[in-house]
Amino acid sequence: MRVIAGGQTHVGQVREGNEDRLAVVLPPHVADGLNAVLIVADGMGGHQAGEVASSLVVEQLEEWFGVNGPVAGLRSLDDLPDVLNRAIREANATVHNAAASARYKGMGTTVSVAVLAGAQLHLGHVGDSRVYLIRQGRIQQLSDDHSWVAEQVRNGVIRPEDADDHEDRNVLTRAVGTRPRVKVDTESFDLATGDIVVLCSDGLHGVVGDDEIASVASTYPQPSVAAGQLVARANAAGGPDNVTVVVARVLDLSAGNDSDTVNLDAYRRTTQSLPADAGRWERHHRDVADTDTMRWTIEATAKILVVFAAFVGIGVILGFIWLMIQTGSWWPLGAR
Numbered sequence: 001m002r003v004i005a006g007g008q009t010h011v012g013q014v015r016e017g018n019e020d021r022l023a024v025v026l027p028p029h030v031a032d033g034l035n036a037v038l039i040v041a042d043g044m045g046g047h048q049a050g051e052v053a054s055s056l057v058v059e060q061l062e063e064w065f066g067v068n069g070p071v072a073g074l075r076s077l078d079d080l081p082d083v084l085n086r087a088i089r090e091a092n093a094t095v096h097n098a099a100a101s102a103r104y105k106g107m108g109t110t111v112s113v114a115v116l117a118g119a120q121l122h123l124g125h126v127g128d129s130r131v132y133l134i135r136q137g138r139i140q141q142l143s144d145d146h147s148w149v150a151e152q153v154r155n156g157v158i159r160p161e162d163a164d165d166h167e168d169r170n171v172l173t174r175a176v177g178t179r180p181r182v183k184v185d186t187e188s189f190d191l192a193t194g195d196i197v198v199l200c201s202d203g204l205h206g207v208v209g210d211d212e213i214a215s216v217a218s219t220y221p222q223p224s225v226a227a228g229q230l231v232a233r234a235n236a237a238g239g240p241d242n243v244t245v246v247v248a249r250v251l252d253l254s255a256g257n258d259s260d261t262v263n264l265d266a267y268r269r270t271t272q273s274l275p276a277d278a279g280r281w282e283r284h285h286r287d288v289a290d291t292d293t294m295r296w297t298i299e300a301t302a303k304i305l306v307v308f309a310a311f312v313g314i315g316v317i318l319g320f321i322w323l324m325i326q327t328g329s330w331w332p333l334g335a336r
Contacts (some may be wrong), residue, residue: 001035001116001117001118001119001193001250001252001253001254002035002247002250002251002252002253002254003025003026003035003036003116003248003250003251004222004223004245004248004251005036005038005223005246005248005249006024006139006223006224006226006227006246006247007022007023007024007038007040007051007199007223007224007227007245007246007247008224008227008228008235008244008245008246009021009022009231009242009243009245010231010235010239010242010243010244011242011270012235012239012240012241012242012243013235013238013239013240013323014214014238014239014240014241015126015241015242015317017051017240018024018051018242019042019043019044019045019050019053020040020041020042020050020054020108020201020203020242020243020244021040021041021043021051021054021057021058021244022039022041022183022199022244022246023037023038023039023058023061023062023305024036024038024039024057024246024248025038025039025062026038026063028065028067029066030065030066030067031066031067031069031074032066032067032072032119033074033077033117034058034065034071034074034115034116034117035116035117035283036114036115036116036248037061037110037113037114037115037116037181038060038113038114038115038116038197038199038246039061039111039113039114039197039243039246040109040110040112040181040200040201040244040245040246041053041058041059041109041111041129041131041176042054042055042109042110042114042127042128042129042131042201042202042203042242042244043109044109044110044172044175045054045104045106045107045108045109047089049099049103049104049106049107049298050107050109052104052107053095053098053099053104053109053176053177054096054109054111054188055108056089056094056095056098056109057088057094057095057109057111057177058111059078059175060087060090060091060094061087061091061111061113061179061293063318064083064087064090065115070087072081072093073093073167077117077118077120077122077280079113080117080188081122081124081186081187082164082186083111084122084123084124084135084186085124085184085218087113087124087241088113088124088126088184089179089182089184090178090240092109092126092176092177092179092181092182093180093181094177095107095108095176095177096177096178096179096180097107098177099177099178099259099285104305106138106144106178107177108175108176108178109127109175109176109202109314110119110126110127110129110146110172110176110200111124111125111126111129111176112124112125112126112127112129112130112131112143112205113139114197114199114248115127116191116197116248116250119144119190119253120190120191121133121144121185121187121188121189121191121197122187122188123184123185123186123188124144124184124185124333125143125144125184125185125186125214126146126147126174126175126176126182126183126185127172127174127175128145128146128147128150128172128175128185128202129199129200129201129202129277130143130145130198130199130200130205131143131194131197131198131199131232132197132198132199132200132204132210132214133189133196133197133198133240134195134197134198134213134218135192135194135195135196135213136191137214137218137286138193138214139211139213139214139216140209142187142189143211144176144185146172146173146174146185147171147172147173147174148171148172149295151173153274154215156159158181158279160209174234186264191250192250192253193248193250193251193253194249194250195250196217196247196248196249196250197216197247197248197249197250198213198217198230198245198246198247198248199245199246200230200244200245200246201215201237201241201243201245202241203211203234203240203241203242203243203244204230204231204233204234204243206240206241207237207238207239208230208233208234208237209235212233213230213232215334216229216230216233217230217247218282221249223246223247223248224247226247227245227246227247228287230245230247231243231244231245234261240319294306324336
């Protein structure tokens with residue numbers, strides 16, 4: 001599969017800092033068998049915490065799918081959804097542990113990852129950033145928004161036309177790092193020659209409609225230019241939030257990437273240097289998820305034992321009262 005890709009990010013017209021991060025990773029920087037790894041993360045938490053969360057996640061995922069990462073030894077591309085699930089869950093543990101610091105308390109991030117390999121798009125997703133597929137001018141949202149409003153729309157409580165202006169549209173029901181564990185959406189989709197893949201933060205889809213996204217992405221053949229045009233549209237609409245866009249084009253399903261066809265200039269990383277005191281959480285947290293699972297198991301077992309002891313205690317008291325009633329004595333077990 002021959003792929004070209006590029007991305008752009010911008011602080012927007014209102015915010016002072018950019019908490020979004022992106023990664024566009026192409027051969028030779030990805031593991032063998034992968035054609036592209038595309039990542040968008042939208043951090044939250046303010047006071048630098050949001051950008052730390054998104055940076056931690058993007059850098060850790062880049063490591064996972066890099067030449068020397070865990071995916072390098074993958075036996076089958078069919079295992080990629082499971083790998084995405086494990087990689088994002090581990091990144092969740094990393095961010096959650098980092099948030100134990102008072103400086104980063106409460107931080108979290110969305111993350112959307114698209115791995116293009118084997119004529120398929122493999123999706124891993126948490127939050128309200130989005131992944132779109134555009135085919136022959138028609139756009140389809142592949143990811144589900146993990147927001148309160150989106151869930152109400154899916155449940156038929158709120159009409160879709162009312163969702164964009166709802167006062168709670170930015171309330172997330174799922175994010176990376178805000179809890180010890182996170183549920184990750186994973187899915188795989190078949191690709192076709194000519195397909196366009198778009199990843200974006202809500203800074204784009206919150207102010208630019210899906211049809212306009214499809215039109216702009218289809219109009220500009222160079223992905224980095226298309227991404228820049230979409231960022232410009234968001235800023236022209238007021239730019240109320242950081243806006244980040246990644247665009248990829250599938251040029252040929254039957255061919256492999258090479259330096260003549262891949263837009264190597266579009267290989268961008270916006271992950272910036274982390275503060276010194278965040279460095280100890282930056283990488284190599286392979287054991288965090290297992291430790292976290294063990295802690296939860298111990299805590300759950302302790303709670304069960306406490307409940308059991310409470311029931312036993314209540315049973316003893318009730319039995320004692322029953323004996324008192326039957327014997328008519330305040331000490332039914334006999335005088336001492």
